[in-house]
Amino acid sequence: MIEDTKDLILEIQRNFPKLSKGQKLIAQYIVEHYDKAAFMTASKLAKIVGVSESTVVRFANALGFDGYPQLQKGLQDIIKIKLTTVQRVEMSRDYFGEEAILKKMFKSDIDNIRATQEAMDFKTFQEVVDKILKAETIYIIGLRSSTALAQYLGFYLNMIVNNVKIVGYGISDIFEQMLRVSDKDLVIGLSFPRYSNRTVEALKYAKEQNATIVAITDSFMSPIYGLSNYCLTAKNNMASFVDSLVAPLSLINALILAVGMREKEEITAYFNKLEDLWDKHNVYDNEK
Known part of the structure; x- marks a missing residue:
């Protein structure tokens, strides 16, 4: 099995001289059109290239994969990193018909949640909960499309513990907001x-200050994985220009709930006080 799927295209090129004639046709197509091949079934790829489906399977085996689905996943991991937004739009056009959008997107998100649950290391999850409760200050940083996740996590954690700081673009630079981070703190990226x-x-700056780092990301290929002390992964296999954050959000919900259950008595009193405050200032519509 190829350890680093970032090098999958290079691995195909290395093995090219040893491949059969039919396998070389597959290799050439994948190298030139990996963005399209990543979402093709073995039978569709075989039909486009002009070989048998069994030749596609043997091609995957020749690269060290157990089967075509593993090769396909390797290609999907590559496009997450390499494709521009314009390329994603083009890929979406090929992958989705208008009638298929609902069905395919729901199925993709369901598959991502299931894969996230099955791959979750419960011990690491518990250790992250411990670190959240023991940290002097909790810094949460998520930028670009991950901003929504960071804000959501920060909003609810701040209801449970009172030492949460969401780091993001604003008047102060990101590094200014993290200036005082120390080895007593937890940074969630x-x-x-x-x-x-x-x-x-x-x-990287937080690591230099010896802070404990928790990464919430999609895979061990992520650039923040190697910087973390603890990593929680949530799948977001995408087939469009829209980043699917359904599985990451589900993971964050579980994390918030686990922290809340540890602080059950404290947050009960806190929420009672909040309810009084919300009623007093008419924050929510309470009309029946």
């Missing part, structure tokens, strides 16, 4: 393709 370089830089 959220980053999904296309990964924000600014998030990576901020986590």
Whole structure:
């Protein structure tokens, strides 16, 4: 099995001389059109290239994969990182028919949540909950499309503990907002393709200050994985120019709930006080 799917295209090129004639046709097509091949079934790829479906399977085996689905996943991991937004739009046009959008997107999100649950390391999850409760200050950073996730996590964590700081674009620079980060603090970084370089830089700074770092990202290929002390992964396999953050949001919900259950008595009193405040200032519509 190829360890780093970032090098999959290079691996195909390396193995090219050893491939059969039919396999070389597949290899050439994938190298030139990996963005399209990533979402083709084995039978569709075989038909386009002009070989048998079994030749496609043997091609995957020749590269060290157990089967075509593993090769396909490797290609999908590549396009998360390499495709521009324009290329994603073109890919969406090929992948979706207007009638298929609802069905395919719902299925994709369901598959992502299921894969996230099955791959979750519960011990790491518990350790992250421990670190959240023990940290002096919790810094949360997520930029670009991950901004919504960071804001959501920060909003609810701030209801449970009172030491949360959401880092983002504003009057102060990101590094100014993290100036006082120390080894007593926890920094939670959220980053999904296309990964924000600014998030990576901020986590590198936090690591230099010996802060504990939790990465919430899509895979071990993510640039923030290597910077983290703990990593929680949530799948977001995309087939469009829209970043699917359904599985990451589900993971964040579980994390918030787990922290809340540890602080059950404290947050009950806190929420009672909040309800009084909300009623007094008519924050919510309470009309029956």
